[in-house]
Amino acid sequence: MKKKNSKNILLLLISAIIVFMSGCTMEANSFERSLVNAANTAGSVKRLVVGRANDSVSLDPSCTTDMDSMKVTVNILETLVKSENEGNEIVPCLAESWKCSDDGMTWVFKLRQGIRFHDGTVFNAQAVVFNFNRWMDVNNEYHIGSFSYWNYIFGGFPGFVKSVTATSDYTIEIKLSKPYAPFLNALAMPVFGIASPDSIAKYGRDLYEHPVGTGPFIFKSWEHGKSIVLIRNDRYWKGSVKLEEVEFKVIPSSKDRLEELRQGYVHIADHLSPEDVADIKYDPNLYLYLRPSFNVGYLAMNNEKAPFNTREVRLAINHAIDKEKLINDVFDNLAKPANTYIPPFLWGYNENLEPYEYSPDKARQLLAEAGFPNGFKTTLWVMDAARDYFPKPWETAEFIRENLKKVNIDAEIKVFNMNEYLTRLHNGEHELALIGWTGDYTDPDNFLYTLLASENAKLGLAGNYSFYRSKEVDQLLAQARQTTNMVFRRSLYRSLQEIVNYDAPSVPLVHTMPVLASRLSVKGYTPQMAGVESLENVYIDNSYVDIE
Amino acid sequence: MMEGWGTGHMKQKIVRIILLISLVILLVLINTPFADRKETKVFTLPGQPRPIAEMPVAITSAGQSTDTYIIRDITNQLMIRSYFMPQARDSELKDIKTMVFVVGYSSLGIKLQGLSYEEEKLRIKGLLEKAVECDMTVLTVLIGGEQAYDNKTEELLRLVGGHTDYFIGLKDSDYENTLAELAKDGDIPLTLANEVNDISGPFASAFR
Numbered sequence: 168m169k170k171k172n173s174k175n176i177l178l179l180l181i182s183a184i185i186v187f188m189s190g191c192t193m194e195a196n197s198f199e200r201s202l203v204n205a206a207n208t209a210g211s212v213k214r215l216v217v218g219r220a221n222d223s224v225s226l227d228p229s230c231t232t233d234m235d236s237m238k239v240t241v242n243i244l245e246t247l248v249k250s251e252n253e254g255n256e257i258v259p260c261l262a263e264s265w266k267c268s269d270d271g272m273t274w275v276f277k278l279r280q281g282i283r284f285h286d287g288t289v290f291n292a293q294a295v296v297f298n299f300n301r302w303m304d305v306n307n308e309y310h311i312g313s314f315s316y317w318n319y320i321f322g323g324f325p326g327f328v329k330s331v332t333a334t335s336d337y338t339i340e341i342k343l344s345k346p347y348a349p350f351l352n353a354l355a356m357p358v359f360g361i362a363s364p365d366s367i368a369k370y371g372r373d374l375y376e377h378p379v380g381t382g383p384f385i386f387k388s389w390e391h392g393k394s395i396v397l398i399r400n401d402r403y404w405k406g407s408v409k410l411e412e413v414e415f416k417v418i419p420s421s422k423d424r425l426e427e428l429r430q431g432y433v434h435i436a437d438h439l440s441p442e443d444v445a446d447i448k449y450d451p452n453l454y455l456y457l458r459p460s461f462n463v464g465y466l467a468m469n470n471e472k473a474p475f476n477t478r479e480v481r482l483a484i485n486h487a488i489d490k491e492k493l494i495n496d497v498f499d500n501l502a503k504p505a506n507t508y509i510p511p512f513l514w515g516y517n518e519n520l521e522p523y524e525y526s527p528d529k530a531r532q533l534l535a536e537a538g539f540p541n542g543f544k545t546t547l548w549v550m551d552a553a554r555d556y557f558p559k560p561w562e563t564a565e566f567i568r569e570n571l572k573k574v575n576i577d578a579e580i581k582v583f584n585m586n587e588y589l590t591r592l593h594n595g596e597h598e599l600a601l602i603g604w605t606g607d608y609t610d611p612d613n614f615l616y617t618l619l620a621s622e623n624a625k626l627g628l629a630g631n632y633s634f635y636r637s638k639e640v641d642q643l644l645a646q647a648r649q650t651t652n653m654v655f656r657r658s659l660y661r662s663l664q665e666i667v668n669y670d671a672p673s674v675p676l677v678h679t680m681p682v683l684a685s686r687l688s689v690k691g692y693t694p695q696m697a698g699v700e701s702l703e704n705v706y707i708d709n710s711y712v713d714i715e
Numbered sequence: 716m717m718e719g720w721g722t723g724h725m726k727q728k729i730v731r732i733i734l735l736i737s738l739v740i741l742l743v744l745i746n747t748p749f750a751d752r753k754e755t756k757v758f759t760l761p762g763q764p765r766p767i768a769e770m771p772v773a774i775t776s777a778g779q780s781t782d783t784y785i786i787r788d789i790t791n792q793l794m795i796r797s798y799f800m801p802q803a804r805d806s807e808l809k810d811i812k813t814m815v816f817v818v819g820y821s822s823l824g825i826k827l828q829g830l831s832y833e834e835e836k837l838r839i840k841g842l843l844e845k846a847v848e849c850d851m852t853v854l855t856v857l858i859g860g861e862q863a864y865d866n867k868t869e870e871l872l873r874l875v876g877g878h879t880d881y882f883i884g885l886k887d888s889d890y891e892n893t894l895a896e897l898a899k900d901g902d903i904p905l906t907l908a909n910e911v912n913d914i915s916g917p918f919a920s921a922f923r
Contacts (some may be wrong), residue, residue, distance in 0.1 A: 252909060365795070448758055459761035459916060494765075501764045503923070510764065512919040561741055680764045 181691050193518055213411035215689070217706060218424045218433035218551040222392050224586045228358045229302050230312030232319075232630065233585060234555065234605060237357040239415055243285075244360025244380030247276055247295070248351055250608055250697075257351045261290065261361060261381065271346030272652070278337040284405045285385045286496035292333035297364040299331035299341075301516075309367050312460055315593065316358040319617045319626045348651050352608035355394060357699055383408045383703040384400035393417055401644045409691075409706035419552055425684070428453065434689045434707065438553035439682040441499035447684045453686045457501075460678035461696045463508050463614065464556030464603035466567060467632040467673045472598055479537035481671045485600075487525035487530040487574045488567060497562045498677060505675035507664045508604075508618050514653070515611035520668050530574040542575025548600040549580060552586045555681040555683045556603030557689035563676075564601055593629050605698045611660045616644050635672035640691050687711050729766050735848060745859075747762030757895040759907050762920030769812040770922065772797035777871045778816050782858040783817040785911060786918070795918050801827055802810040804838065805823055805845035813852045813921075816875045819859065820867035830896050834866060836874065843878045854921055855879040859910060864889035874898070879903055883917050885910065 217238075219554040222428070224233040228240040249260040262276040266532050282290040301309040302317045304326035314324070319365040327512050329342040343350070353359070367381035378386050381404065384397035395415040401407050416433060418424045421440040428436040429450065439447065447455040450469075451482050468475040468484065475481060506522045509515065534542060549564040550557070568578045578599060583591065592600055607613050617623055623631040640663055685692055688711035691704040770880075774790060774797055776783040783801050789796045795814075800807065810816070816839070824834055846853050855875050872890060876882070876897040884894045886907040898905035906917040 252913075455758055456765070457761055459763070460920070503765060511923040512916040514792075516923075518923060564786060682763070 168517075171287060172687045180434055182629075184304055187576050189693060192402055193461065203355050207432070209632075212413065212693040213409065213707065215410050215412070215435070215702065215707060216414045217256055217434040218416050218418045218427055218436040218703075220358070220417075220424070220438040220469055221585055223389075223415070224589065225312075225394060225641050226378040226386065226389070226395075227312065227362070227375040228360050228605065229298075229317065229338075229588075230313050230375065231358075233583075233589065234698050235505055239397070240360055240378055240380075241357040241382075241701050242397055242413065242703070243378045243382045243385040243386055244357070244362055245382045246357065247278075248355045250352060250355040255609065257355055260355075263294075266353075267350075271348075271350075274341045274342045274350065275334070276341070277341050278339065279404065280337055282381050282521060284366070284381055284382050285379045285400060286363050286365055288363050288365045290361070290381050291336050292339045292588070293336075294364050295339050295361055296331050296333050296366070298359075298361050299328070301367060303331070311372055313593065313628055315628045315630060316356070318571060318625070319623050319630045320353045320356075322620075322622045346649050346651075348656070349549075351611055352610055356607045357358075357637065373530045375572050382702070385412060391540050398652050400679050405703075408703050410702065411700055415674075421553060421558070423698065428684060429685060434686040435683065435692065437681070437683045438555070439684060440553075440558055441680075441682055442503035444499070444501065447682075452687055454687060454689070456683045456685070456694045458555070458681040458683070458698060459696045460512075460603040461602055461678050462556045462679060462681075462698075463505050463618075463675055464502075464554075464563075464601070464677045465505065465508065465675045466680060467592070467597065467600045469597055469599075469632075469634055470636070471595060471634040472671055474537065474539060474543060475598065477537045478670065480539065481673075482523070483530040483533035483537070483570070483574060484576070485671050485674050486526045486533065487576070488570045488676070489525040490676060491525070492676060493563070493566050493570075497559055498679060501682065502677040502679040503680050507668060508675055509607070509611050509614045509660075509664075511609055512680050513606070513609060513614075515657050517661040517664040523671070527570075527573045530707055534574060534576075542577065542686060544577045544579070545598045547571075547578040547580050547584055548588070548591075550601070551582050554585075554603060556677065556679050557601060558679065558682070560601060563629065567599075567601070590709075593627055593630060593631050595624075595626050595632075595634055597632070600632060604630075607697050609696075611645070611656075612648060614646070614658065615663060620644050621671070633672035635667075635670065637666060637670060639666055718757075718873045719869040731896055736743060740840070741791050749884075751890075752763050757899065757905070762906060762917040763881060763904065764920075766923050767919065768854060768921045770796040770826050771811055773803055773808055773811045773814055774799050774801075774815045774817065775803040775825070775842065776801040776819070777835075777855075777875050778818055778820035778868055779828055779830070779835065780819030780821035781824065782819045782839040783858075785858060785914075786815060786817045786856055789915050789918055793915065793922070795919075800836070802830075803842060805841040808842070808845050808849075808851075810852060811849070813854060815856060816842075816879075818855060818872050818875060820858045820870060820871060829869075836871070839871065839874055843875065846878060852880050853878050854881050854883065854918075856914065856918070857882070857884045857888070857894065858914070861883055869893055876903075877901065881921055882906070882916055883908065 221235040223236040223239050225231040225236050226240055245261050247262040248257050251258050263279045267274050300307050327344045329344045332340050334340050358419045359381055363379040364592040370377040376389055382667055383400055383403045385400050387398045388395040389395045399411050424436040425439055425443055427433045447453050468481055468682045470476055494502045506520045508678045547564055549560045564580045571578045619637040619640055624634045625702045643659050643663040688708050690706050690708050774786055787799045794916055882894050882905040883906050886909055908914045
């Protein structure tokens with residue numbers, strides 16, 4: 168018996184050793200954590216967690232310009248048409264086809280049938296007209312909020328959209344008072360997601376936290392400042408998606424976001440710090456993504472406030488900032504210095520612009536000429552969390568303050584949360600403010616009209632945070648919108664940039680490459696140039712370990 | 716007695732079999748859900764974060780395919796000062812700061828230029844030596860065109876690859892793996908565009 172027992176014990180020992188050896192790639196505590204996590208996550212493997220720097224400002228996309236809001240709403244509300252292939256192609260979405268009159272002023276959209284909103288109501292032409300009327304008509308009872316994007320694109324309320332009519336249950340006709348070259352690109356923006364008319368009527372002012380659309384995910388909950396949860400729309404018209412639930416979890420610190428990604432508590436993390444790129448690249452469990460530099464981060468000078476209403480002062484500040492050092496010290500060289508307000512690879516970019524050289528001496532001289540030989544005091548505003556164009560906003564502000572100090576400009580830094588920040592900027596309350604823009608589609612109009620048109624310098628709705636007004640620039644912007652001749656448009660935008668460069672309304676600082684990463688288990692995720700992507704094709708491959 | 720011994724032996728066998736089966740199950744359990752799946756990660760950039768190339772530029776072919784004309788057009792659209800020299804020789808590269816090799820073997824192209832494949836390789840080697848000597852930036856673009864996989868294109872790609880500062884290719888092309896391998900081995904930045912029209916962005920990013 169003893170012999171038999173010892174044989175069995177020996178066999179058991181060998182088994183234990185083999186078992187131990189087979190698991191030797193994992194450390195003991197990692198193994199325990201794996202077991203605990205596996206137990207905890209059993210049955211919830213179709214739940215995707217996105218770790219992000221900021222909470223959404225509003226889940227009513229028509230009333231916000233905040234990208235972290237669009238990142239959520241793009242999964243809930245759908246648009247008539249959709250932009251694909253990095254904005255180079257417009258494809259059908261809620262509209263299955265469309266046609267445009269020869270003069271470019273009348274657009275007819277044929278809508279898909281058989282689609283229902285998440286609240287069970289029917290999607291049809293009346294619903295689309297209801298949404299357009301809410302956006303464009305200031306007298307509409309549901310026109311509650313800023314509708315800034317409508318104003319940026321269509322130049323007021325109703326702007327150049329003359330009428331939107333349902334010509335049948337599933338056909339709408341949009342009449343414009345002038346042609347607009349990037350009209351379809353504009354309609355593809357998540358901001359023009361179609362909401363259920365019943366929900367608009369039901370929630371009124373609270374619509375911003377009750378989005379009801381036709382998209383692949385249904386809004387479930389929002390714990391402000393912490394988390395937004397969406398669940399799968401099982402009746403989605405394209406067929407049900409693979410993920411059952413998505414959580415957008417706010418993790419303000421970049422280090423914490425990366426750590427949670429490494430530990431497997433989040434699957435995708437955005438706005439990571441440029442200095443973490445090398446670590447992520449060589450981490451065997453993570454994919455590193457860089458978005459194209461389709462943005463501009465700039466120092467907005469309020470041209471309506473003294474002393475920034477003086478060109479020499481604005482030139483002085485342009486000369487005072489050492490962009491190369493800023494990029495090296497704060498952006499870890501993952502950005503390009505900006506000479507103008509559109510990215511260098513976008514058509515219409517004027518590569519001949521002379522950048523303002525870094526020269527504190529020249530800056531001091533210009534200040535003296537402007538009547539400020541001893542400099543002046545001002546305030547420099549900045550947001551409290553990372554954005555695509557400013558991954559380290561506080562450090563950027565500190566760098567600018569130090570540069571300004573060298574030319575005797577004493578700038579006091581003030582920090583705001585994004586919601587309050589945008590409201591104050593829209594109202595033109597700032598003197599100097601760090602802000603930026605990520606393009607929605609590959610047309611210079613999207614950058615230049617938004618950031619430079621007088622039309623967009625209206626208090627309360629401004630996107631032109633420099634409050635810059637130039638008749639010449641306005642004319643060129645308007646001309647470029649009304650022609651579809653690309654050669655002509657290109658030349659108009661190039662001329663416009665020369666004028667703006669001379670006027671120096673603000674200081675274009677950087678075009679960044681935003682850093683994000685995912686676990687290897689995340690499949691079907693393709694970060695888009697415009698910074699907003701639907702998660703409808705994303706799934707989690709369960710054969711990967713999501714825990715370290 | 717014999718029967719008793721036989722029964723004991725059988726029991727022992729059964730215990731051993733059970734233990735072995737348990738062992739196999741344990742091994743499967745441990746390896747399947749927890750072990751990382753090995754996957755070759757290819758890191759691609761959407762473009763250069765900082766400019767790496769200067770003008771003037773010489774655009775040449777490596778293999779004499781017509782893809783070179785596509786890059787000439789892109790360069791013109793981007794207003795990048797360039798010389799279109801599909802059959803450039805090292806002696807013609809005065810003041811050139813950046814060499815762009817557009818890789819693609821075309822037997823017809825080689826024939827039309829009155830070259831042999833070996834002569835084409837020698838020409839490219841000469842250009843690469845000149846590029847090293849004059850500290851030029853080398854950009855390598857591989858479009859692939861409509862042609863199927865070709866050994867000679869692969870060979871030319873590998874010839875130029877070792878001296879390249881930045882690769883631009885197309886996703887899902889026949890040469891994606893070779894590009895990825897060259898990029899990984901040489902720690903050379905690589906951009907894979909979705910389609911030919913998307914090459915313009917990364918190409919511009921090398922200059923501004």
